[in-house]
Amino acid sequence: MSDSKIEWTEVTWNPTTGCSKISAGCTNCYAELFAKRLQAIGAEKYKNGFKLTLHPDVLIEPKKYKTPRIIFVSSMSDVFHKDIPLSFLKKIFEVMNETPRHIYQVLTKRAERMEKLAGELRWTENIWLGVTVENEKARYRIEHLRRVPAKIKFLSMEPLLEAVPDINLEGIDWVIVGGESGPKARPIKEEWILEIKNACEKYNAAFCFKQWGGFNKKANGRLLQGKIYDAIPNPYTNQHSLF
Numbered sequence: 123m124s125d126s127k128i129e130w131t132e133v134t135w136n137p138t139t140g141c142s143k144i145s146a147g148c149t150n151c152y153a154e155l156f157a158k159r160l161q162a163i164g165a166e167k168y169k170n171g172f173k174l175t176l177h178p179d180v181l182i183e184p185k186k187y188k189t190p191r192i193i194f195v196s197s198m199s200d201v202f203h204k205d206i207p208l209s210f211l212k213k214i215f216e217v218m219n220e221t222p223r224h225i226y227q228v229l230t231k232r233a234e235r236m237e238k239l240a241g242e243l244r245w246t247e248n249i250w251l252g253v254t255v256e257n258e259k260a261r262y263r264i265e266h267l268r269r270v271p272a273k274i275k276f277l278s279m280e281p282l283l284e285a286v287p288d289i290n291l292e293g294i295d296w297v298i299v300g301g302e303s304g305p306k307a308r309p310i311k312e313e314w315i316l317e318i319k320n321a322c323e324k325y326n327a328a329f330c331f332k333q334w335g336g337f338n339k340k341a342n343g344r345l346l347q348g349k350i351y352d353a354i355p356n357p358y359t360n361q362h363s364l365f
């Protein structure tokens with residue numbers, strides 16, 4: 123596992139790497155970029171570049187960490203990709219089930235397969251499940267998410283590509299919003315973000331604003347109307363906090 127620079131997690135664990143593009147949010151996929159860079163410098167784990175690859179040898183990794191961590195699962199892939207067999211998915215879930223000291227964040231754009239396979243998997247309370255909703259077209263994923271028995275459910279609205287008005291956050295615990303970064307970043311508007319923030323207040327969901335993004339994401343920062351929004355659900359109290 124490796125430390126993550128992502129604001130809303132601590133470490134990443136990649137028992138699968140590689141993926142294929144499925145919707146507008148994938149256009150400038152950072153995982154593809156990193157995988158190809160790592161392949162170019164000869165990293166063994168990325169010898170297949172961005173082709174979907176299973177890594178049974180790293181399944182054990184979370185068990186080695188005795189102190190609790192917040193772990194983003196398969197940040198370089200999509201756990202519900204069609205080429206990941208159910209048998210391997212079950213192995214990933216078994217590790218999560220057997221290490222309740224950790225919190226696992228599982229994020230997918232394959233909401234249909236997620237729901238279809240949900241009954242085959244054990245949803246212990248330490249598994250947080252999220253879907254990406256980058257635009258209006260992806261809104262349907264929230265319905266699939268609501269029907270899966272994960273204790274904490276979240277949305278990643280990054281890169282947010284357009285307004286998603288009147289969003290229904292019933293049953294959603296946490297929303298992360300962010301703009302796209304990099305040389306080909308598509309723009310984000312403050313009014314889209316504020317509308318989602320208001321919805322979070324209405325439905326009592328934790329709101330995290332990750333970044334404005336853009337060509338120079340560091341310079342653009344993450345202040346929204348002069349404030350940092352960093353809320354994250356606290357699974358022990360059901361309150362929002364930074365823990």
Ligand code: SF4
Binds near residue numbers: 144197231
């Ligand atoms: S689903 Fe995620 S990892 Fe896969 S191509 Fe899209 S952005 Fe990249």
